[in-house]
Amino acid sequence: MEKRKGYLLKGKVLDGTLNKPVEQGAVVVDGEHIAWVGMADAIPAQYNPAEYELIDLPGRTIMPGLVDGHTHISFGESRSEEENALYTPPEFRTAKALYYSKKVLQAGVTSAFDAATTYGVAQAVRDAIDTGMFPGPRFTVSGKQITNHQGLEDSFPSNMEFPLGQSAVLVKTKSDLVEAIRLQVKDEVDAIKVSGSNDNLITPDALGASAFTLEELKIIVDETHRLGKLCSVHARSCDSARDSALAGFDNLFHASYIDDAGIEACLKNNCVITPTLTLLVNLIEANPANAGASTASAFEREVEAASVNLRKAFEAGVPLIAGSESGWSPVPYGQWHAREMEVFVKYLGLSPLQAIHANTLGATRLLSPRYRDQVGKLEAGRYADILVLPGDPTQDITLLQRPSRFDYIFKGGQPIDRTPPAPRRRKWYERTKTFLAGLYVFDEEKGCGHLIPE
Numbered sequence: 007m008e009k010r011k012g013y014l015l016k017g018k019v020l021d022g023t024l025n026k027p028v029e030q031g032a033v034v035v036d037g038e039h040i041a042w043v044g045m046a047d048a049i050p051a052q053y054n055p056a057e058y059e060l061i062d063l064p065g066r067t068i069m070p071g072l073v074d075g076h077t078h079i080s081f082g083e084s085r086s087e088e089e090n091a092l093y094t095p096p097e098f099r100t101a102k103a104l105y106y107s108k109k110v111l112q113a114g115v116t117s118a119f120d121a122a123t124t125y126g127v128a129q130a131v132r133d134a135i136d137t138g139m140f141p142g143p144r145f146t147v148s149g150k151q152i153t154n155h156q157g158l159e160d161s162f163p164s165n166m167e168f169p170l171g172q173s174a175v176l177v178k179t180k181s182d183l184v185e186a187i188r189l190q191v192k193d194e195v196d197a198i199k200v201s202g203s204n205d206n207l208i209t210p211d212a213l214g215a216s217a218f219t220l221e222e223l224k225i226i227v228d229e230t231h232r233l234g235k236l237c238s239v240h241a242r243s244c245d246s247a248r249d250s251a252l253a254g255f256d257n258l259f260h261a262s263y264i265d266d267a268g269i270e271a272c273l274k275n276n277c278v279i280t281p282t283l284t285l286l287v288n289l290i291e292a293n294p295a296n297a298g299a300s301t302a303s304a305f306e307r308e309v310e311a312a313s314v315n316l317r318k319a320f321e322a323g324v325p326l327i328a329g330s331e332s333g334w335s336p337v338p339y340g341q342w343h344a345r346e347m348e349v350f351v352k353y354l355g356l357s358p359l360q361a362i363h364a365n366t367l368g369a370t371r372l373l374s375p376r377y378r379d380q381v382g383k384l385e386a387g388r389y390a391d392i393l394v395l396p397g398d399p400t401q402d403i404t405l406l407q408r409p410s411r412f413d414y415i416f417k418g419g420q421p422i423d424r425t426p427p428a429p430r431r432r433k434w435y436e437r438t439k440t441f442l443a444g445l446y447v448f449d450e451e452k453g454c455g456h457l458i459p460e
C-alpha cells in the first residue's frame with residue numbers, strides 16, 4: 007500500500023487559544039506539520055481519505071500537546087538538595103534524564119522549558135532529542151542558575167567549596183555577572199535563569215529580600231537581552247519579584263508574594279509569571295509533617311498568599327504560565343505535568359479554558375525562538391504536536407492528568423510510542439549516604455545493643 011501523507015482527525019477541536027472548542031472540527035496533519043484546521047464539513051478536497059488516514063473521534067477532544075513551563079530534566083527525582091548537588095556522576099545523570107524524557111513526552115508534554123540544570127545535562131538532552139536519537143519533548147533550556155550568597159543554591163556550609171553539581175553558578179562581583187551570562191550563552195543555553203531569592207524548601211523562613219540589587223538585575227537583563235536570550239528569575243520573595251519585574255525580566259517563577267508595585271512593573275515591562283504551585287501543593291498533601299527543611303505551614307502560607315496575589319496579578323492582566331517543577335521527588339516525571347491547570351482553576355480562579363491556554367499557547371512565550379511560533383496551537387504551519395483525549399477538558403480539567411487514557415499523543419505528526427519504559431533501579435551512588443536510620447545504643451541491662459530509630 008502506498009504510504010499515506012498524514013492524518014485527518016475529526017472531533018472536538020480545542021486550539022490552545024481562548025476561543026471556545028469547535029464541536030464538529032477537524033485537523034489535517036501533513037508530514038511533520040499541521041496543514042489545515044477548521045470545521046469538519048469544510049475540509050478542502052485535496053485532503054482526501056485516500057491520501058490522509060481518516061480518524062473519526064466522536065466524544066474526543068483534539069488539542070495541542072502540553073507546554074510545561076518549568077521542568078528540571080537533570081534532577082533525577084532527587085529527594086534532597088544534597089542528592090541533587092553532590093551525588094551521581096554527570097554521565098549517569100544524563101542517561102537518567104534521557105530515560106525520564108520519554109516519560110515526560112508520554113504524559114502529553116511535547117514542549118518544555120527547563121528551568122535550571124546540573125552540569126550541562128539539559129542542553130545535552132535537548133540536543134539528543136532534537137537530533138532524533140531519543141524520544142522526548144522539545145526542550146528550551148536555561149543553564150545553571152546565576153546565584154550569589156543570598157540566592158537559592160548557595161546553601162551548603164561556607165567551609166566547603168560551592169559544589170560543581172549544584173544547578174547554579176556562584177557569582178561574587180558585578181563583572182562576574184556578565185561573564186557568567188556570556189559563558190552560558192557560549193555553552194548553548196536558550197535562556198538565562200537567575201536565582202533572585204532564597205527558598206523555604208531549602209532554607210527555612212528565607213523569603214525576605216532580593217538576592218541581587220536592582221542595579222545588578224538590570225545588568226543581567228541588559229546582557230541577556232543583548233545576546234538575544236530570555237531572562238527568567240526564581241523569585242519567591244516579594245522584593246525579588248518586584249525588583250526583577252522592574253529590571254525588565256521576561257518571566258518570574260513563583261512570585262507568590264508579589265505586591266502591587268510588582269504587578270504594575272510586570273504589566274509595564276511585559277513580564278509573565280510561572281507560579282509552579284504544584285510543587286507546594288504536592289508537598290503539603292504528600293507528607294505535611296516531613297516536607298523539607300521548613301515546616302508545612304510555610305508552604306501553606308505561600309499557597310494562601312499566591313491565591314490572593316497571583317489572582318490579583320492575573321486579573322490585572324499579567325499572563326500566568328503553567329509549569330510543573332517536575333524533577334524533584336515530590337513531582338516525579340510523567341506524573342504531574344497537567345496538575346498546575348487544576349491548581350490554577352482551584353486556587354487562582356482561572357477558567358479551565360484559561361488554564362489550558364496557560365499550559366499550551368500561553369506557555370510558548372518561554373520557548374526558544376526555534377519553537378515559539380511553531381508549537382502550542384493547532385494552526386496550519388505549526389508542528390503537529392497533538393493530544394487526543396476522551397471527554398472535554400474544559401468541563402473537567404483533571405482529564406488531562408490521565409495520559410494513559412489519551413487516544414493519541416502526536417509529536418511532529420507521528421503518534422508516539424506509548425509503551426511505558428521498564429521501571430529502573432536506583433544505583434547506590436544516587437542517594438544521600440545514611441549508614442543507619444537511627445542510633446545503635448548499648449543497653450547495659452540486657453548487655454546488648456538496640457536501635458533507636460529516627
Ligand SMILES: [Zn+2]
Nearest residue numbers: 076078121331
Ligand atoms: Zn524549579
